[in-house]
Amino acid sequence: MEGSKGVVLLNCFVSPFGNRVRIALTKKGVEHEVTAENMAQKSALLLASNPIHGKVPVLLVAGKPICESQVILEFIDEAFSTTGEQLLPTDPYARAQARFWVAYVDAKIPACAPKIWQSPKGAPAVEEGKKEMLVALKTLEAELGEKPYFAGESLGYADVALVTFAPWFLTYERLAGFSIAEECPVLTAWAARCADENECVAKSLPDPEAVFQFVGGMRKHFGLE
Amino acid sequence: MEGSKGVVLLNCFVSPFGNRVRIALTKKGVEHEVTAENMAQKSALLLASNPIHGKVPVLLVAGKPICESQVILEFIDEAFSTTGEQLLPTDPYARAQARFWVAYVDAKIPACAPKIWQSPKGAPAVEEGKKEMLVALKTLEAELGEKPYFAGESLGYADVALVTFAPWFLTYERLAGFSIAEECPVLTAWAARCADENECVAKSLPDPEAVFQFVGGMRKHFGLE
Known part of the structure; x- marks a missing residue:
């Protein structure tokens, strides 16, 4: 191999x-x-x-x-714990909080996002997906509050879990006709901060336009466009 | 408080x-x-x-x-790591395997079980739930193989995650008309072993008949019986 x-x-x-x-x-x-x-x-x-x-x-x-x-x-x-950088904090209660929010992201976003991008344009499922996504993103925004990152001062587990959906936001917005920046300004600023302040994020995320093109190709393949 | x-x-x-x-x-x-x-x-x-x-x-x-x-x-x-007993092994790869199977249980069983006990008797969803449950249980049985417990010789994280569904098996069987003991003999023996060899399991699980009564009460409340 x-x-x-x-x-x-x-x-x-x-x-x-x-x-x-x-x-x-x-x-x-x-x-x-x-x-x-x-x-x-x-x-x-x-x-x-x-x-x-x-x-x-x-x-x-x-x-x-x-x-x-x-x-x-x-x-x-x-x-790989010898490099000094850790995703999870050391305190068990803080670790539990980080894991809780990662579980929240994974319970909510993958359940509503496909309703937006795997449905025909204008289908009721698109509107349903948009509403559910806004509930989830606003809940996450409330949890973030005024902190720069979910666990505090630096990029951690919950940030990493959520920020990889940010390159998809443009696709959700175009297909469902809404603006995440207008609805969730704090979360939008946080996503920009994750990439601006962390090269590991900036280097790992695809261009949102490339995601949109990729999704468009899949939608054509499945007869949705 | x-x-x-x-x-x-x-x-x-x-x-x-x-x-x-x-x-x-x-x-x-x-x-x-x-x-x-x-x-x-x-x-x-x-x-x-x-x-x-x-x-x-x-x-x-x-x-x-x-x-x-x-x-x-x-x-x-x-x-609470000072008592000697741990749910997860110490080796990172073995920890990952345990977490993988717990995630599998949580992705599969809570998705199919309600189709059996939250549907009217004889509804197509019951049959669908039964089929999905058997796929999941047989997959878990294949993973268990000839080992006494999922991680080897003693009760661990994946065992704890799955065994708490065992008191519900009787309810699934009665409502969907099948026998988990016949379909999954290895898993059935494992569930008995978990309780027989571990007082912490035996003391923490409800009587299967009590679960059936409880579910029956809920089904009446929601007009399913």
């Missing part, structure tokens, strides 16, 4: 889940390769590495696969 | 999620009180402690709330 001695990430460049892993590896200074997966034609390596879900991201460490982005991020924080 | 100096669990006796916390606290020898919540009339304490979801379990530690069972179990493992 190629790269069996190192760290290899199987990813798709638009994946919010895969891009969390890119941020974490970069933040912690872990040397790694990224292998681009075509989700319409999954590689034998992906299917062998994640037989249960067949999804990206998969992190291969010395050839051993780890699946699911939350699981991978916890692994990275534990296995 | 009552018990503000100690450890208090807000729970409902049938909750698979809350009962995970009971097992974990008992396994680690953490002194605690359990407060029974009536989910049809949630207490002010529950709503104040978990304003985002309004659900059990909530663990109050010196008055500070922790929500979501996975988050609580990780917290218990980290915060």
Whole structure:
């Protein structure tokens, strides 16, 4: 297996889940390769590495696969702990708070976002998805409050989990006809701050226009446009 | 607040999620009180402690709330680590495997189980829920294989996460007309082993007949029977 001695990430460049892993590896200074997966034609390596879900991201460490982005991020924080940078704080209660908000992001955003981008334009599901997304984003905005980052002064676990959805905001806005910047100005400023102040974020996120083009291609493929 | 100096669990006796916390606290020898919540009339304490979801379990530690069972179990493992017993192994890769299977349980079982017990008898959703549940249980059974417990020789994180659904099996079987013992003999033997060999499990699980009665009461309340 190629790269069996190192760290290899199987990813798709638009994946919010895969891009969390890119941020974490970069933040912690872990040397790694990224292998681009075509989700319409999954590689034998992906299917062998994640037989249960067949999804990206998969992190291969010395050839051993780890699946699911939350699981991978916890692994990275534990296995590569000598670089000084940590995603999770040390205090157990603060760790619980970070995990709670990551679980919130994963319970809410992946449930409403596809209603927007996997539905025909103007379908009732699009409006439903928009409403649910605004509830979730405003809840997250209220939790952020006046803090620069979710856990305080620096980029942490919850920031990494949420910020990878920011490149998709443009797509949600165009397809559902609303403005996240107008509805959630604090969260919008936070997303910009994450990229401006953290090279690991800036380097790991796709161009929002490229996401929109990618989604447009998928929508044409599935007869939605 | 009552018990503000100690450890208090807000729970409902049938909750698979809350009962995970009971097992974990008992396994680690953490002194605690359990407060029974009536989910049809949630207490002010529950709503104040978990304003985002309004659900059990909530663990109050010196008055500070922790929500979501996975988050609580990780917290218990980290915060009460002096008793010798741990839910998660120490090796990061083994920890990742345990977390992967807990995430699998939580992605699959809570998605199919309500189709069985929240639908009218004979509805197509019941059959759909049964089929999905058997796929999930057989996948878990294959992962267990010939090991006594998911992580090897002793009760761990994935065991605790799954075994709290075992008292519900009788209800699923009666409502959907199938036998989990026949379909999944290895998993059935594992569930018995968890209770037989671990007092923390035996003491924390409700009687399956009591679960069936409880569910029957809810079904009547919602006009399903």
